[in-house]
Amino acid sequence: TPRAKNGKAQQPGPIEKLGNTLLEEIGAVVPVLPVALVATVMLELKDQAIGELELKSRVFNLITQLEGSGAHLHIPRHDRDYTLTTGIRMLTLRHIITHTEEGLYRANPGETLLLQYYANSIAHLRKPAAKSRKRGAGKAGSQTPVRPEALLDTAPRASILTDN
Numbered sequence: 001t002p003r004a005k006n007g008k009a010q011q012p013g014p015i016e017k018l019g020n021t022l023l024e025e026i027g028a029v030v031p032v033l034p035v036a037l038v039a040t041v042m043l044e045l046k047d048q049a050i051g052e053l054e055l056k057s058r059v060f061n062l063i064t065q066l067e068g069s070g071a072h073l074h075i076p077r078h079d080r081d082y083t084l085t086t087g088i089r090m091l092t093l094r095h096i097i098t099h100t101e102e103g104l105y106r107a108n109p110g111e112t113l114l115l116q117y118y119a120n121s122i123a124h125l126r127k128p129a130a131k132s133r134k135r136g137a138g139k140a141g142s143q144t145p146v147r148p149e150a151l152l153d154t155a156p157r158a159s160i161l162t163d164n
Contacts, residue, residue: 027124031074034087037062039118040126042097042107049104056084071125091115 012020041058050058060080063073075083088105091097096111096118107115 024124028070029072030121031072032066032122032125033074034076034083035090036087036118036122038084038087038091039096039115040122042091042105043112043115043119045107047107047109049100049102049106051104052088055088055105056081059084059087066122066125069125071122091118 037059038055040062041055044058063080066073076086077083088097092099092105094111094114096108096114097105098108099105
């Protein structure tokens with residue numbers, strides 16, 4: 001919110017309102033991609049290393065949250081596990097995240113800005129205002145978190161929008 005010289009918040013003008021509306025509408029239809037999902041979780045972990053199952057579990061929980069806000073998710077091959085494997089592989093190939101000898105994943109500290117760039121592509125969907133744009137989804141946050149062992153089930157989920 002813009003501030004006046006006296007430090008008080010100003011109401012946005014018509015141009016700013018139009019701009020905000022356009023950004024919201026565009027953000028609502030641009031699909032959420034696998035790289036953005038994995039990047040978001042890796043940023044939340046900061047410097048912490050994480051195993052593949054735990055990483056996928058956290059990303060699945062993020063997917064559930066985004067579905068609750070009506071986000072449009074791109075799920076390649078209609079397969080969530082493949083989607084997450086793709087996101088992890090793309091970030092690893094670009095050395096944005098590293099795969100340690102112990103089999104853990106960690107964000108590459110030298111690539112934090114690029115990780116933030118990918119995560120920012122879905123940041124608007126995680127804000128409280130995004131919940132008001134829900135389209136036929138259940139209450140956000142009401143779903144049970146995914147357990148790591150449930151990741152072994154790779155059947156497609158009917159509630160996910162796809163672009164294939």
